[in-house]
Structure formats: C-alpha cells, structure tokens
Amino acid sequence: MGSRMPSLSRRGPTSHTEHAPAPPRDALAAVVFWLVGVVVGLHLLLFLYYSWRFVLFPYQVDYGEGPILQIALRVAHGQTMYPPMTQGPPYVIASYMPLYYVLSAATLLVTGPSFLGGRLLAFLSAVVIALCCGLYVQRSTGRRFPAFIAGAMVLAMPIMMVWASLMRTDVVALAFSVAGFYLFYRERRIAGVILLALAVLTRWTNVAAIAAAISILVFQRRWKEAAIWAAISGALCVALVLGANALTHGMMMAQLSLHTSSSLGKSWTWQQVWLLLSIAGREWPVYFVLGAIGAVWCAIRPAHRPVAVYFAAAWAVFFTSGRIGSTFNYLMEPLAAGAMAFGILWAEWEQVDPKAAGGRLRALARPAVVACAGVLALQMVYTTLNRRLEHAIEILRPKASGAASAYVVERIREASGPVLCEDVGLNVLAGKEAPLDPFEFTQMAHKRAFDPTPVYDDVRAGKFPLIVLRFDPEKTGPDRDTGDWGAGRWPEGIIEGVRERYQLVQEAEPYLLYVPKREEGRGKGE
DSSP: OTTSOOOOOTTGGGSOOOOOOOOOOOHHHHHHHHHHHHHHHHHHHHHHHHHHHHHHOOSOOSTTHHHHHHHHHHHHTTOOSSOOGGGOSSBOOOOSOSHHHHHHHHHHHHHOSOSHHHHHHHHHHHHHHHHHHHHHHHHHHOOHHHHHHHHHHHHHSHHHHHHTTSSOSHHHHHHHHHHHHHHHHTTOHHHHHHHHHHHHHHOTTOOHHHHHHHHHHHHTTOHHHHHHHHHHHHHHHHHHHHHHHHHTTTHHHHHHHHHHHHHBOSOOOHHHHHHHHHHHHHHOHHHHHHHHHHHHHHHHSGGGHHHHHHHHHHHHHHHHHOBTTOTTGGGHHHHHHHHHHHHHHHHHHHTOOTTSSSOHHHHHHHHHHHHHHHHHHHHHHHHHHTSHHHHHHHHHSOOOOHHHHHHHHHHHHHOSSOOEESSHHHHHHTTOOOSBOHHHHHHHHHHTSSOOHHHHHHHHTTOSSOEEESSOTTTOOOOTTTSOBTTTTBOHHHHHHHHHHEEEEEEETTEEEEEEGGGHHHHHHO
C-alpha cells in the first residue's frame, strides 16, 4: 500500500476514494513542516491585520474604488448604472459587469456613502477563495495539512492582502469562480454553474474556471455530460448578460465595449509576456514557481488535470487581457489555481514511501516536498523581515492619508461648484457627484466616445472652483506612450488648462489643491 499513489476510480476525482495514509515523517520533515505551519499561520494574522487596517480606513485607497462607490450609490438611489455618455457631465462610466455594483449598492443601504460594505464583500470573498482552494485539496487528496497550506497561501500572498480589502470587483468575481469550480467538482453541478455564471456577470473575463469545470467531465470521458453542462453554462452566461443589457436599455454593452476597446494595451508581443512574468517573478517568485511546478504535476496526473487546466486558462487570460492596470488584479486567479496545484503536489509527494520500490525519482519525492516547503517559508520570512511585504503593499496601492483625505473632503464640500478630484471617492464622501472619473474619462476621450473639448474649455475658463491632483504638472511630464498625465489618469487637455488658469494653493500630501488664478488672494489666505 505504501508504495502506491492513491488510486482513483474511472469516475475521476469526484469519486469517494480511500486515500492511503502517508508514511511516517522523518525528523527533518517534521521540523520543516512545523516551521511552515507557524510561518503561514503568522501570515494569516498579517492578512487579518492589514484587512482590518484597510477595510476600516474611511477614505479612498485605490483609484478604482471611487468610481465603484459613485456608481453603487447611484444604483442605491434608483439611478441608471450605465448613463449615456453623450448627455454631458457627470460622465459616469461603469467599466465592469453589473453584479458587484448591485451588491455594493445593497451594502450602502445599511452603511450609507462608505467604502466599508464593498470592502467587506472583498474580504469575505478572499476567505471564500482560500476555503474553497483548501477544501479542493483536502477532498481530492485526503490530506489536511497540504489543504491548509494551499488555502493559507492564497491569503498570505501580498497581492491578496491588498486586493482583499479594496472596494473592487476582482476578488468577488474570483470567489464566484473558485467556489463554482469547487462545487462543480463536488458534483453540485447546478450550484456550480450558477456561481460560474455569476462570476462572468461580475467580471466578464472570469471564464477560466468554466473551462476547468467542464474539463472535469472531459477527463473522465463523459463527453455527453460535458457537452450538456458546457451548453448550460454558456446559455446561462448569455442569458444573464443579455438580461442585464436589456434592463439597462442596451447601455451596459455600449459602455463595456467602449471601455474594453479604449483600455486595451499595446499589441500582443513576447516582450509584453516577459514583462508580465517578470512582475510575478520579481515580487513573488516562490508562489509563482511552486504553483507552476504543482500545475505540471497535476497535468501528468489524470485525476488532477482540471487544476492544471484552471492554472493554464487563468494565465492565458492574464497574458491576453492587455488592459491598462491589469497587471496585479488579473494575476490573482492564476496564483490561486497555483496554490491548489501546489497543495495537491505536496499531498501526493508526501504520501510516497521512500523505502518502497520504484526507482530514484520516487525516493526523491518526499525530500523534494520538504525542500519546497522550506523555500515557501523562507519566501514568507524574507517578504516580511526585509520590508518586502510593505514594499509590495506600497506598489499595489497609492499612498493614502486619512488627515489629507478628510481635509480634501471638507474643501470639496465647501466648494461653490463641481470639483475635479483624482480620487472621485472623495467627491462622493463630500456629498457631491464627481463630474468625471479622470482615468475613464481619459480613455474614453481617446476613443472619441464623446467630445471632451467642453470640459477642456471649462478648465481653461476656470469654471471649476477646485481641482485636486496627486502630481505637480510643473514637475511631472506626460506619459511617453499616451501623452497623458499621471499614468494616463488625466488627459493633456485638462492639465494644460490647469497650468494656464489655475494655481497651487495647498499641499496636503499626497494631494495638491488648485484654484482659479482669479481667486489668488483668497487661496493664499486659506
């Protein structure tokens, strides 16, 4: 018994199979595994600590939070989610599918204008992702400790520590995907397909889990069932999307198509692939490498090939999305699938008896998993002790200051008219709808979805009593590729108007406040 891997029946990984007990651990393995458990446990505490800090922070942390809060508040007030962009300001541009906006709107009915509800949704979704990853490993291998490692790895990654506490769509969509995949694997087909479709209704690029779920049946050679469930899944996704589009009078697809076409990056190149890989390899090399090794192992093990499909499909989405700003949020899904794959590899390699017959490779399996475990622990310790964790968090979110944000909110509230602010969530907290979201406005202006010149003219005429930036136009140049400012978040037309007609009156790091020059005396007095 000890010389064989756990057998699987023809029905595949959903069969209730007896799992062979692992051979006793040697002293080195016991010490390393204990160390990994402690380190991972500490990182779970770090996850809770940073989540507590971010979720309860009352102001905008990430530039994408403000637009979601604004649109969710519109939905809570019964206004349209996707208003026509030709009607003039406010230029409200919903860049995602509608489900997360609706869920966030429901929380606003309790919390009022606040990031709290949307961030709690993201936090709970991260926990669901980790639980489902761990449960998948436990169910498919019968091993609890590797299942704990797989789930805990998801929450220990710095990228998840940040995104799990932002009012953003991505983690919620990923929770629907992973939970749907797990339920489909558990033969809860209807529930699984519903969750997979809801993932698409949250973020339309969340299709990797659908491919992985259907592959469960494909690898079991249940061709007819695979075709039926693929058709059901596709039909449900199409029905939900068309239904949502009908409820928004066609404006959902109109805005999403414009957003997608306007925010695509450069044409696909190997240089782009290398850049995307270098980010994962530079910041989180061990998570990336262990996930890849685990996926290769799953690919050669028939019972676990769906996880390899999930890993490969998620990376395909990551590489081909080509969207501005998609470097980190699209990376979470392949890393989560990689954590599942590594958990499976750990469980099966640990069950190999090095004393049994089977050759040198079999004898190396358990030492190899011990080495992988040690490297994982070292990655976590290094990330924490050498400020790499704080560094990762800093590059994943812009600098935020509670005192500065409170000051800007008060200034926006006191302003005599509409205010242009780089963090539009501050407009919402001040009780004023933002005239535009600079990032989306810039992208849509390039696409000529509307005529931006009236806004440029209003800036040059000094019609906005206050403009709030995160950078100084006198010290910062436009982006070399797009000609825009602030990483493409402001169009040149607005910044030119700021330089010509406005003056800097207050620095509240990280914000710079500008007022029209005709208010120079009043501005300096303040």
